[in-house]
Amino acid sequence: MYKIFGAKGNIQNVEDFLKNIRKYAKRNKVLIQVFNGELVYGKKHLISAYEHAKRAIKQKTNTTNSLEMEIMLYAAGERQLKTAIPKMGVNKGKNDLAFIFINNSEETQEKKLCQIVDRFIKQFHLVRDDKVLEGDIDTLKKFGLTNKEIQTVTEDKHQGLILEKIAMVDIIK
Secondary structure (H helix, E strand, C coil): CCEEEEEEEECCCCCHHHHHHHHHEEEEHHHEEEEEEHHHHCHHHHHHHHHHHHHHHHCCCCCCCCCCHHHHHHHHCCCHHHHHHHHHCCCCCEEEEEEEEEEECCCCCCHHHHHHHHHHHHHHCECCCHHHHHHCCCHHHCCCCCCHHHHCCCCCHHHHHHHHHHHHHHHHH
């Protein structure tokens, strides 16, 4: 079970922010991955990255040592973390953030997962805003797609361009 949501927040220190997320995740028996929301093109983007990462770990074709980092690779459409993290990672200052919370325990039910997310938002002084998950042409360009690639499909197929990049990670690994 997983929960995907968007939020806005101000990150004073990226390392401390990520360290505190890891502590929170461990304490609540969930996995948490955070992304730069400006590069996320809809919930399907993160769902696809999660499904690909989960399959890679199951088939032992993963290139990282954690599900969270494998999701980061796929979400970024990259083969290596050294390019995925600068692309999809969070930055110091005001951020549009995208999160995936993954049930890491059989005892965590959907209602409890929602409570964990709500407490997280309060504890980390975030403002829930799922609109940050909505992509546009700027999102596609920031993701690295060219005008030519974008113009080859109609607007309703733009998300498909991102999903193709995610699927390509299996080929370029």
